[in-house]
Amino acid sequence: MDIKVVGIDVSKNTLDLDSLPDSASLQFINDEAGIASLLAYLAEHNDEGQIDRIVLEATGGYETSVSIALAGAGLPVAVVNPKQVRDFAKACGILAKTDRLDARVLARFAQQIRPPVRPLPDEAQREFADLLDRRSQLVVMRAQEKARVATAPPLAIKSLKEHIEWLDARIKSLDIDMTHKLRTSDVWKHKVELLSSVPGIGKVSVFTLLGRLPELGKLNRQQIAALVGVAPFNDDSGKRRGQRYIRGGRAEVRNVLYMATVTAIRHNPAIRSFYERLSLTGKPFKLAVTACMRKLLTVLNTMAKTGQPWENKLPA
Template sequence: MKGCAVGIDVSKDRLDVHVEGGEAFTCPRDTESIEALAQRLCALQPGAIGVEATGGFETVVAAGLAGQGLPVVVVNPAQIRAFANALGKRAKTDPIDAAVIARFVAATDPEIRPLKDEETRLLSDLVSRRRQIVAMIAAERQRERRAPPRVQRSIARLVRALERELASLDGDIDEAVRSCPAWRQTENLLVSVPGIGPAIARTLIAELPELGTLGRRRIASLAGLAPWTRQSGQWRGRSFIGGGRSTVRSALFMGALVASRHNPELKAFRDRLVAAGKPKLVALVAVARKLLTILNAIVRDQTPWQPQNA
């Protein structure tokens, strides 16, 4: 890594900043202080600035620093805690955390990816809210099955209100996508694949903007669909998937379920795996990964879905 590593621990009201091999200081978490911090860090020409994900408090900080051209990466708190344990640092304070983040960034040299712009963040928030509303409707309908009649009427009123809110959100999402020609084109490309509807397409646009710009292995890793190998000496454990962006993975699983029934090529692919003795869940994961590879290629080449026998 060229340049120093910087770690920033974010709390509700302040930032603890640690420059690897240099100074450590704090500043308030407000717009003016973030702008001043950006100028101060620009003078240091850091190689990477690690900002720990902290329940959304890090978003403004990361956006403010990245807006000044600084190399910002949002790091996973679980990885930071595991790294701290590996270093033998059991104590946990904000200044210690900032120092650990800086050492983590220096040791791992993470890839710096562009942050979402304001429009993409808004679409992501709308899609996330839609997902929450759908989950609430599903939960209320589960409760309705075992509730007494008077409670059922209350649940029915709430479900109707949630469905109206869902329709309103769908309108907002549709307006956001249709107002952006690039998103509109990407959505049209994605929904050309049997198994992909507007909801899944918009989730991918909002949560996986790298689609079409990376190779199949890296895009599968981002979605949490790349298999992890477990091996030690002669012992070989089962590979498994995990990590990555869970919302993207969930959307692709739903797409894979539909594609396994209605997309002839992916249905045949799944049937071959099951016939070869693969468990159905393993086959579904493979379909989701192949579906993502197809979508990645379609967006990359800007060419709609073409069945192989067409």
Template sequence: MKMAQQDSIIALDVSKARLDGLDAETGEAFQVENAEAGYSLLRRRCGKRAVQVVLEASGGYERPVMEALSKAGIPVRLVDPRKVRHFARAHGRWAKNDRLDARMIAAYAQAIPGAAYQPDPEREVLAELATYRRQLLDEQTMVRNQAQTLADPELRRLAKRRLDAIALLILRLDKRIAEQIAASKTLKVNDNLLQSIPAVGPVLAATLLAHMPELGTLTRHQVAALAGVAPMDNQSGKRDGPRSIYGGRPVVRTVLYMAAVVASRRNPPLAAFYKKLIAAGKKPKVALVAIMRKIVVLANAIIRDQRTYAA
């Protein structure tokens, strides 16, 4: 659902302790707690106006206020902080503080329409689990790299103990993710559909379900761009440079890349596709991106049609 741009906008800059706001209709700046007492004041401020509350993603601190307002029937929109910063700089605003941020969030929301937040508790729990698992993998890689340079025997033992503990936590998270998917009818059905695709295993399926809720509602070009695997033109005048991928959702792209690497070696249809591209003169990374794009486009079509890959 797209938000109506004629609605009043209340923009919020979110931090752990407080919400710095701007009521765009009255021009009034205000500040409330990032707690239930503050949410009550926000609900009162919204009143019976046709209003939309717009706020940036802020590492999870935005979730309680989004849930509180959404339960009260107040439309909420979440915007990408990077896009707001680019928007601010395009308008010559380089200074940064909480009140200025709220003002630029309001200006961004007025200029660029977007979809309202749709609560989906089951998917949000899955997204939190999948995000924590990814963070554990990052930590595992960091500790493993550190361990390779350690000379002290005790430090090497401590690193090994830490790696063993992280590995156990990842196994526990895998179990929790599987349980979360099995407990939801929608997630379970879509997980089975996704895993029917060659090269899509439990990790990629869970990542797509958690971080790409738009699957099944987009065109092939839109889904490729959203995942960050759509080649972007690099042309100006007579120059026609090589196209490259840009933007999208890094967490999805990272897992897609690993799936594409495995598929290019072990999955017969996709391995044949990879070899065909290499034989045509494509560089290995370009061929891998083509596999990534094929996988995510297939995922979108399969969720849209609610049919397995074999069907």
């Protein structure tokens, strides 16, 4: 059987597989034994390294075990955004949705779109990301509880305040754990020192950049901007020249980068000077801030790549 690309639809309990150019619709259990059977099947059809790409969707964690196992077996794995695949399916006229059909769509997506294969996070990176996930959950809960205080009946106020205090303590404890993990890691320690030296980059920014953007320092400036979602897209048609806009990317990283940039505009002389130059040319606030976000990300990416410390100036 000729297999070049593979699509695997991941659910909580099952792994549905399809392949191209020869179709092979199979299902495995999403557990240790099922993943082992999947690996054995793929190894049988990959004697000469003929499998070019295996594509899975990010499914909130259900794909983690199988993607790690595939990468560990030396297979080319790409974990992609589900929205991209759904848009691709609609463009192909495929509106129905089943696990078997989704696997087929993923195989076609792998064949025609050829998403890039990137190294998966190692165990330390995954553990840190898990801590960051939990911190984000607690921060959201705290914001919800604080919002309830304004309209809560008197009997509930005490309970709400106690819960907020408990959440404050848990978030602080997680911050300590995450800081310790970063500063005692041979890999991360130097990056923490580099990133923290940039005015505007605080503790949460460092956590998010290292936990959510492991590609920092490994891509060029265009690639890292597109990955985060701060690369501008044209909106032109005929003689019309529309305003460029940003979209997609990693929203959590972009949100943190926005807050860091707003702080940097006030406290980082280089970013402030860049923002002022844009403002003087008539750039709207939103456009100027976005340009500063992209510039700050480029600087951080270069620092992570070269290991050079922050200097109070921006590259041309």
